[in-house]
Amino acid sequence: MNEYNINDEYGYENYDYLDEVIQKTLDTEQVEHALFSIVFVGNEEIQEINKLYRGLDKVTDVISFALEDNPDDFCMDTRVLGDIYVCIPRMKEQANTYGHSEKRELSFLVVHGLLHLLGYDHMVKEEEEVMFALQDKILESVGIIS
Numbered sequence: 001m002n003e004y005n006i007n008d009e010y011g012y013e014n015y016d017y018l019d020e021v022i023q024k025t026l027d028t029e030q031v032e033h034a035l036f037s038i039v040f041v042g043n044e045e046i047q048e049i050n051k052l053y054r055g056l057d058k059v060t061d062v063i064s065f066a067l068e069d070n071p072d073d074f075c076m077d078t079r080v081l082g083d084i085y086v087c088i089p090r091m092k093e094q095a096n097t098y099g100h101s102e103k104r105e106l107s108f109l110v111v112h113g114l115l116h117l118l119g120y121d122h123m124v125k126e127e128e129e130v131m132f133a134l135q136d137k138i139l140e141s142v143g144i145i146s
Helices: 018-028 043-054 088-098 102-117 125-141
Strands: 003-008 034-041 062-066 079-087
Touching: 018 102, 018 125, 034 043, 034 102, 043 062, 043 079, 043 088, 062 102, 079 088, 079 102, 088 102, 102 125
Parallel strands: 003 034, 034 079
Antiparallel strands: 062 079
């Protein structure tokens, strides 16, 4: 059984639909017995995290910390995937910029972050195409289009 928690440090509170999005992502990737967390933060927190861990002193939308990158972090039969930080103000801004609903943008960022925890990346064009096609497939399968 997969376990995750959502820590709403920002106070967004409108994310009940994420359970279905997360479960669909885990089912699509055939993930069982995994543990991870999602943290909603504001601009200042995400900028500090981005500066500290990526050397980029700017606000970003989502940052994932994949623990499976370190083989010493395996815990018996449970996959300890890591943490996903989502910047709620940036999510809202991007939803407006792209003409998406907040539901669609937050779902996209959570799927994106979770796929990073599962080993996907988009550093080269081919990887990006695979990852973004999978994100679209997952979102469409749960009826989140715009």
